[in-house]
Amino acid sequence: MQYIYAMMFALEEINNSSTLLPGVKLGHHIHDSCSLPAWALQAALSLVGGDMPSCNSAAKYEEEKGIGASKGDQPVPLIIGGCNSVTAQIVSRLLVPLSLPLVSYTASTPSLSDKQQFPNFFRTMASDVYQARAIAQLAIKFKWTWVGAVVANNDYGLMALKVFQEGIQRAGVCLAFVETLQRENIVSDARRAALAIQASTAKVILIVAWYTDVMELFLQLDKLNVTDRQFLASEAWSTSSDLRQSTFSHKVASGVLGVAIRSSTLPGFDTYIHNLNPLLRPNDHFLKEFWEKEFGCSPGIATASPFASLPPCNGTESLWAVNNLFTDTSQLRVTYNVYLAVYAAAHALHSLLFCPDVNSSPGHNITCSFTNQIKPIELMEQLSKVNVTTPQGEAFNFQGADITGKYDLVNWQSSPEGQVQLVLIGLVNGFDLHLNESAIQWSTGSSQVPVSICSEACPSGTRMATRKGEPICCFDCIPCADGEISNTTGSTQCVHCPSEFWSNAERTACIPRQLDFLSFNETLGITLTAVAVSGVTVTIAVFVVFLYYRQTPMVRANNSELSFLLLLSIKLCFLCSLVFIGRPSAWSCRFQQAAFGISFVLCVSCLQVKTIVVLAAFRSARPGAEALMRWFGPGQQRGSVCFFTSIQVSHYFDNLSFTPDSVHIQWLSEVYTYYISY
Template sequence: MLGSSVLLSLWPSSASMLLIGLMGRQLGLRFGLQVVQALTCSRWGSPGDQGLSHDGDIMIGGLFSLRYKPSVTAQDFTQLQYYQSCTGLQNLPLQYIYAMIFALEEINQSATLLPGVKLGYHIRDSCGTHPWATQAALTVVGGNSSSCNSASLTNYSAASSADKPVPLIIGGSSSVAAKALAKTLEPLSVPLMSYTASCPCLSDRAQYPNFFRTMPSDVYQARAMAQLAIRFKWTWIGAVVANNDYGFMAVKVFQEETAGKEVCLAFVETLQRERIVSDARRAALTIQASTARVILVFSWYTDVKELFLQLAKINVNDRQFLASEAWSTSTTLLENPITSKVASGVVGVAIRSSTIPGFRNYIKSLNPLKRPDDKFLREFWVKEFGCNPDAKPQTSSEASLPPCSGTESLERVQNHFTDTSQLRVTYNVYLAVYAAAHALHNLLSCPNRDNSSSSCFILKHIKPIELLQQMSKVNFTSPQGELLYFQGGDTPAKYDLVNWQKTPDGLQKLTLFGRVDGFDLHLNESAVQWSTGSNQVPVSVCSESCPPGTRKANRKGEPLCCFDCFPCAEGEISNKTGSPHCERCPPEFWSNPERTACIPRQLDFLSFNETLGITLTTAAVSGFVVTSAVFVVFLYYRHTPVVRANNSELSFLLLLSLKLCFLCSLVFIGRPSVWSCRFQQAAFGISFVLCVSCLQVKTIVVLAAFRSARPGAEALMKWFGPGQQRGSICVFTSIQVIICAIWLSLNPPVPQADFKVPGLTVTLKCAMASLVGFSLVLGYIGLLACTCLLLAFLARKLPDNFNEAKLITFSMLIFCAVWVAFVPAYVTSPGKYSVAVEIFAILASSYGLLFCIFAPKCFIILLRPEKNTKKHMMSR
C-alpha cells in the first residue's frame, strides 16, 4: 500500500495497473482508479544505505549482492518493515559494480554511441535477500524522493540523480532473485538484465517478458558437458547434483544430449544444503563403490567442498571430475589442499572470460580521496588498509581508526577486487551495460536520417515499455569484437573450457584449453592435464569396447553401456571396435582367423597331387592294368574251352568296357572344366551301360542255351545268335547315348564352386544343373543291373559244370549293393569327398565285376589247365 503510492506519483501512466496488481496479489482486494487517487502519498521505507549514484540524462539502475550478512529484523508486524544495512563487504561483487561504472564512463566518452547523451547510474546493494532486493528495485525504479510532490518530479532534468527513476535495472544475482525481480517489475514493463541468472525457466517469454541476461542458460553448459563425455568416449559416468531444479535439469539435459550415443549414468546422487554432510558422505561412498572413473558434479562450490572433504576421508583420489560453472573457477576450492589431493585435473565449463582494455588501470587508480561520495569504495578502503580515508569519520568504527596517510594505493593489493586476469561475471556486467546503451541508442536515434549515429534525443522521461521493445532488437558488436544479440531474453551461449593443473609448488592453477560456441566445442586436447597427471585421457566405461572380430551383447537387466563381447561366427566379421553385430561375408569370401576381414575363399578340388587323388588314381590304373592282363590271357587262350564256352566275343567286349570304366574314373580327378564335366558323366554312363549290357546278354545266352536243349526249342538259339547279341548290346547302349546326348545338350553339368559349404576352402566341382538328367543316367544303369541280376538269379541253378550265371549273380549283387550305398553317401559327403565317393563306387563296382566273373576263369586257365578241356566242360 505504502510502496504503491510513491509509484503512482512517479509513473502516472502505469501506476494504477501496478497498484491493482500488487494489491490484488497481496491482499486480494480490487480498487478502482478513484480509490487509488484518494490514497495518501507516502514512501515505502527504503534501506538505510542509499547506495551509489551519479547524475546523468538517463539513469541506469544496478543491483548487486555486495554484502553477505543481513541485519536482524523483527517480524512483529506492528510497524512498517524497515531494513537496516547489511555488513560483510565482498570483494568480487564490488568489482562488478565498478565494471558497470567503467562501462558507463566509456559510453559517455564515445562519439558514436549515444552522442550528446550522458548516462548516470543508481546502484544499490541487494544484500542477497529477496525483500531487500525488491525494495531496492522499486525504489530506484520510482525514484528515491522523500517527497511526494509530483511537481518536483515533473521537471525530470532538474531532479537529483537519486530522485530520477530508472527505465532499466542491471541485476538479479541469482536465478531465484531474478525471477522475483522480473515478476515484480513486469507490471511496470521495466526491463531487468541479469549477469548471472542461468535458470532455463527464465527463457520463457510468456512468464518473464521483461527479462534479459548476458549469462547463458544452464541448458547449454549441460549440453557442453555431454559433448565432452561423447568426445572423450566416457560411456560410464557418475553424477552428483544439487537437489533442486539446477541439478535435476542438468541430469535431464545430459541424458537427452547423450541419448543414442551409448553414454550411461552409473548413478545419480543429490546434495541437499540442509543435510550436506550426510548427503556428501553418501555420495562419496557411492563414488568409491562405483566403477565409473568420471564424475559429473553439478552443484554449488560450498557443497562440492564438503563432497571433497568426505572423499578425502575415505582416500578416494583417482576420479576425474567434470565441473559445472558453479564451481569450476572457484578459488576457494583451487587453493584448498584437500581439493588438490582429491580432485586434480578437473575439467569444467566456465563462464566465458574476456579482457576489458583499461579496466585494470581503472581499478588500480581508484581512491576514496578522488571519490568522496563513494561509500562502497570508502568501506573497502577501511577494510583493506585499516585507516580512515577521510578527516571526517562517517561512522563510529571509522572514528576509532587512524587517518590514512594518503600513500595507500591498490597497485600492490592482490585480491578478488583487483584481480582482472580472468573477467567472467565482470565481463557479463560490462556487456549488460553496453546492451542497455545500444537499446537506448536505437530508441533515441532518428529513423529518417542517413547518419545512424545522430541522435534525436530530447531530454525527457524514457518510458520503460519503449526501452523494453528496443531491448529485443539489440544487435551489436562489443568493443572486444564479440557479437551480441538476444534470442528472446537469452544471448548466444559462450563458455570457456577450463582445466585444473598442478604447478611445481604443489598448488593448482586454472588453465584455459577450449571454448564453447553455441553447440560447438573448440578445444586443444593436448593441453589438458588429467587426473592421472598425464595427457592420457582417462577411461570410464562399464565394459571395455569389443575389439574387431567380436560383437557386443547387452547384459540382461543392465544399462546399454554394460555388455559382453562374443567372437563372430565363422564366415562373419566385424572390422570396427564396438560393433553391435557381425556381418556375413559374401559367398565367394570367408572370414580370416581373427574374424576382422573377408578374404577370398580358396578353390579346392580332388587333384592328382593329394593323397586321396593318388590312391584313387593308383586303384584306377591298377584296375586298368589287371583288366588288360586278363584281356591278354583270354586273347592268348581264346581257343580253349573255358574262353569259348561263354561266348568269347562278349567276354572281350566286357573286358573292354571294364577298361573304359576304370579309365573314366580318372576323368573325375583334377580341376573341373566345362568339357571335363560333360565328358566324365557321359563316359561313366555309357561305359557302365556297355558293361551291364554285355552281362545281360551273357545271361540271356545262358538261359537261351538251356531252353533250346528242350524238345521243340531248337530254333530259340537261332533267333538269338551272335548277330542278335551284338544288336542287343548296341540297342541297350544307344539308349544311354541318347539320354546323355539330350542331357548334355540341354542342361549339362558345369564347374561351380560350392559356396554353401562353410570354410575358407570351397570345393570346385561339376554341379548337376539338371538332377533329372543325372537321375535318368543312373536309373537306366540301375534298371539294366536289376534286370541282369534277376535273369542271372533265375539261371544260377542250371545244370552245368561251369555255369557263368552264378558268377554274374554274385557280380551284380556287388554292383547293386555298391550303387545303392552310393546315393546316400554321395548326397551327404561334403565338397570334394562327394567326387571321391563317386570314383570309389565306379572302381568298387568295376573291381567286383572283374574279379567275380574273370577271376575263376583265369584260375582255371592258368592254374588248373586240366579242367580247361572240352571233356571236363561237358561232364555233369
C-alpha cells in the same frame, strides 16, 4: 565488490560520453540480496515502488542493481540482477505485470529463454545450452562413453544435465549415475554423491553445481581418498579460486577440465579499481568498510562503522599495494557481463530518447522523446532491438532473451611452486569447439587421456551383445559363429562370408573353402567302391538266376516283371554311390541327386506294387475279389510304377537351376524322407 565497481565504471564512461546519452546522466541504487530470492524480491519491490534515493548514492551491494536515467529528477527503472537462475525466474515473474525489464549477468538456465513465460527477461550470460553441448562434445571427442554426473537439484543443474544427455545420446555415451546436491542438505547429499563416485567404474565425472557445493563434495571425496577421477566443470566453479587454493581440492581434483565465461578486458578498469579511495567518495559506505577491514584504520569519515575503534589512516594507504580478488583484473568474466548489461541498458535508453538529426552531419542526435513519457514497456522493446558494438570492439545483441555463447575452456594445472593455476586450452564460439589438446594436463598428471568406459571394445572376431537391463555402453563380446567374421574393433554384428568362402579360426577374415571330397585312392573311397561293386555283382547274380528260371512257377508267381525291375533299381542304387566319389562339379552334383532319387523311387515303387499284389492274392478267396484283381492287373502294376517314377523325374528336371550347395541340401533332406517312408 568488483561487480559493483564495474557497473560504476561503465556508468562514469557513459556519463562522460558525448555520443551516448549526451546530456543524460545515469545513476544507480544498490541493494543487498545475500543470494536469497526473498531478499531479491524485497529489493526489486523497493526499486519499482519509487522509493529511490538520489542518483549519485550507493548502498551495500550483493546482487540487485537499479539504473535510472534523469533529465531533471525523473528516474527510469531498470533492474540488473538475479545472480542465479532461481532468483532471476522469481524476480522476472514478479515484474512481468509491470513490463519492467530485468537484465541478469549470471542466470543461465535455458528455461529463461522462453519469451512466453519471461517476456521482460534479458541476460548477458549465455544459456547453459552452449556449455552443456560443449561438455558433451568433449566427452565424445575423447571417447568417454561412461560418465558420472553430479548436478545441483534445481533448474540450473537439471536443465544442463538434460541438454548434456541430448548431446551424447546419439554418440554412444552413457551416464553411469546421476546424483543431485541440495544446498539445504549439502553435507548428506555430498556424502552420498562421493560414495557413488567411489563405487562407480566411471573415471570421468561431470559436476554442474555452485562452487560452495563442489567444495563440500571434494571434502567428502578427500575423506574417502578418491583421487583418480577426471572432473568436467561447469562455469559456476571452474574458475573458483577458493576451490583451487584448498588443499583437499588439489588432492582429489587435479587436471580439472572446465568451461568458463569468456575472459575479457576493460581498458582503464584496472587503474579505476586501484585509484579508489574513500576520501574521494565520502558517500560510498561500502568502500569505507572495505578500507577499514583491509588496512586496519579509519579513513576519517564520520559515519557509523563496525570498525569505529580503529586508528585514523595516515593517507598513504593505496589499493596499488593490495593483491586480492577485488583488485585482480587479469581475468574479467562475470565482471564483464555486468559491464555489458549497463551498456545494453544505456543503448536502449539512447534509442528511446534520441533520434538521428537528418539536417546535421551523421552521428548527430536530437531529443525525440521526453523522460516523463518513457514507460518501462518502451524500454523493454528497445532492449530487444539492441545491436551495438561495445567500446572493446565486440558486437553485442540480444537474440530473444539470449546472447551467443562464448566460453573459455580452462584446465587446472599444477605450477612448479605447487599452486593450481588456470590455463586457457581452448574456446567455445556458439556450438563450435576449438581445443588445444597438447596443452591439457590430465588428472593422471600426464598428457595421456584418461579412459572411462563401461566395457572394453570388442576385438576383431567378436561382436557386441548388450547386457539385459544395462545401458548400451555395457556389453559382452560374443565370438562370431562359423562362416561369419568381424574385422573391425567394436563391431555390433558379424558378417556372413560369401558362399564359396569360410571364416578363419580367428573369425577375422573370409578364406576360400577347402574342397574336401571322396577319392578312389582313399580308404573310405576304396571301401565304398568295393561295397558297391560287391552289391552290383550279387544283384547281377540274382538277376541271372531269375532270368534263367523265368518260366518256373515260383518265378512267375513272384511277378517276374516287377522282380526284374526291382533288381535293376537295386543295381542302380549300388552304382549311384560311385557317382559321389571324385572331384565334384555343378553338373555332377545335379546328376548325383537325380540318379539316386530316381533309382530309389523306382525301387520303392516296385516294392509297393509287389506288396499290393501279395495283399490282393491273399484276399482272392473273399467274395468280390475278382473285381479287385481286375482293377490291379499287370497293366495297372506297370502303370503305377511308371507313374510314381515319372513324378520324381519331372521334379528333378524342374530343379536343374539349383546350385551345388542347394542340390546337396535337398538331396540330404529327400534321402531322409525316403528312408523314413521305407
